[in-house]
Amino acid sequence: RKEVEQDPGPFNVPEGATVAFNCTYSNSASQSFFWYRQDCRKEPKLLMSVYSSGNEDGRFTAQLNRASQYISLLIRDSKLSDSATYLCVVKGNYGQNFVFGPGTRLSVLP
Amino acid sequence: DAGVIQSPRHEVTEMGQEVTLRCKLISGHNSLFWYRQTMMRGLELLIYFNNNVPIDDSGMPEDRFSAKMPNASFSTLKIQPSEPRDSAVYFCASSYYTDTQYFGPGTRLTVL
Numbered sequence: 001r002k003e004v005e006q007d008p009g010p011f012n013v014p015e016g017a018t019v020a021f022n023c024t025y026s027n028s029a030s031q032s033f034f035w036y037r038q039d040c041r042k043e044p045k046l047l048m049s050v051y052s053s054g055n056e057d058g059r060f061t062a063q064l065n066r067a068s069q070y071i072s073l074l075i076r077d078s079k080l081s082d083s084a085t086y087l088c089v090v091k092g093n094y095g096q097n098f099v100f101g102p103g104t105r106l107s108v109l110p
Numbered sequence: 111d112a113g114v115i116q117s118p119r120h121e122v123t124e125m126g127q128e129v130t131l132r133c134k135l136i137s138g139h140n141s142l143f144w145y146r147q148t149m150m151r152g153l154e155l156l157i158y159f160n161n162n163v164p165i166d167d168s169g170m171p172e173d174r175f176s177a178k179m180p181n182a183s184f185s186t187l188k189i190q191p192s193e194p195r196d197s198a199v200y201f202c203a204s205s206y207y208t209d210t211q212y213f214g215p216g217t218r219l220t221v222l
Contacts, residue, residue, distance in 0.1 A: 042215070049210070097155055103153075
């Protein structure tokens with residue numbers, strides 16, 4: 001089993017739709033969680049960190065369920081500019097490295 | 111402040127040649143990560159350094175790959191000899207101890 005797994009996608013949604021991505025991780029000792037966004041032929045960029053209590057940044061909401069080892073990202077009122085690959089990232093403590101999921105590609109259609 | 115700087119941005123070389131990729135960290139950061147990304151395997155961590163010391167190189171594919179960090183702000187990833195299967199985008203990322211990693215623009219390597 002891979003350390004971090006994500007919905008395979010791709011997701012093709014119309015503008016204005018709400019879309020949710022799921023991510024599961026296998027290492028129960030993981031401490032930090034993130035969503036990164038990667039545009040085509042560009043580098044990954046931090047979208048948001050994921051906190052235990054859940055957090056929201058505008059149209060984006062991230063949730064963490066430690067018991068189920070599950071992270072989610074919800075995008076409301078999707079825009080054409082949201083089209084990208086979304087990478088789930090998990091990190092342990094004490095120098096453990098970041099583990100990136102395979103990514104879920106989103107295409108928002110006009 | 112400048113972000114992570116990588117050079118070259120594109121490299122085309124022939125099989126058997128030596129390839130050197132370069133990375134400059136964000137000023138003040140002390141951790142550096144080298145990644146490789148392909149369509150088939152996604153983003154793979156090759157090696158990371160903390161305070162110039164290699165911490166985990168378990169992702170380095172084989173002895174043809176080597177990475178150094180001669181000072182606190184600069185690193186090189188060398189492939190010698192290069193093979194067509196090394197073709198990929200190589201990213202460097204830096205961070206301050208833990209949490210957020212900032213990626214450079216990547217080097218797109220093609221080995222013919």
